[in-house]
């Protein structure tokens with residue numbers, strides 16, 4: 001294990017502890033686990049340099065070790081892994097075997113600190129990347145490493161490792177971009193008059209699935225999904241409907257999950273609570289306001305659960321519905337921060353202050369409609385439901401060669417035939433903002449769909465709308 005790797009391990013661990021280690025005023029995450037971590041880190045540093053034969057307690061939770069950085073003389077030690085989390089965690093020193101502790105369990109083990117120090121991680125899929133990395137320094141290894149700066153921040157990271165394209169990665173699956181009708185979709189049932197208030201009820205079976213998915217040609221990731229797709233299913237309702245979602249986190253899952261519907265008004269610590277593998281919950285709400293709304297997993301770290309695929313769209317039409325239209329599509333813009341092939345996306349990369357995604361894409365796969373254009377009749381009315389889910393980057397949604405004549409963005413409306421005949425060239429959407437956009441293609445041909453933030457079409461955010469046969 002060389003210095004570069006040691007410092008990377010330390011950097012990722014510091015990221016995971018950012019709220020306590022570097023930002024004392026951070027409003028979130030000030031729960032009991034954090035207090036335990038603080039106390040434990042303090043205890044470890046107060047103890048100074050550990051001596052062979054000492055006992056060290058390592059507290060594990062989602063997704064961090066406490067302490068995550070200790071100094072010890074070379075030699076053998078007794079460790080206790082205390083799992084305070086809701087799922088299994090293990091601890092593996094680079095020079096030893098891994099030891100697993102179930103939720104709530106404590107497990108004893110032995111470990112050896114070599115001359116140059118050693119890195120330890122949780123080897124359960126995704127956990128190290130989410131922050132479960134720690135380091136044991138020795139006095140000798142510390143003397144060989146430049147100190148952290150005065151504020152206690154670790155050195156900035158090296159370049160992230162390049163993820164090589166895998167020519168053997170499975171081909172991607174094209175997502176059908178057609179917007180479903182109200183009540184349509186896998187697991188969705190519309191029961192007229194079935195709601196407690198006498199209105200219509202939509203029941204939605206929503207099951208978490210952690211699975212391999214090709215997110216761009218040659219790049220396969222271990223994504224976290226709602227109902228097996230990224231984005232999750234599009235749910236379409238009208239103002240006044242009741243939506244009853246049955247969220248299931250199956251026992252096979254590696255981590256807890258949750259769901260947060262922006263179309264709802266409910267208490268965060270009730271319906272939006274995280275559920276461990278093997279648990280389920282009912283999330284019921286009425287759709288009070290029309291719009292194009294985001295939903296996402298809200299489990300800590302939220303950034304990673306969104307960055308790894310757990311997002312989707314709810315379309316709420318005004319009561320009675322919008323004017324019927326033949327050509328309706330949904331487009332969800334998100335960005336992807338590649339983890340190693342076959343692994344979860346890189347939390348550390350997504351967590352940079354200036355995010356630099358590997359891909360920006362629509363409907364979960366980079367450039368999927370470039371090879372498989374979305375076809376519309378020339379001159380026909382086209383309605384798009386567009387949502388930017390981020391997790392961190394805006395969209396400047398534009399379709400080359402067209403002008404949007406009807407736009408409803410976050411409740412702000414532009415209608416065709418307005419006094420002055422105003423139109424719209426690009427719709428700006430910050431993360432979690434949505435719009436209904438209508439346009440017509442003037443002639444047969446191809447009309448590129450992009451974000452007009454032009455560093456991103458080359459990274460995947462370019463698709464095609466094909467009018468007629470595509471030949472002008």
Ligand SMILES: [Cu+2]
Pocket residue numbers: 224256257258297298299305310
């Ligand atoms: Cu999740």
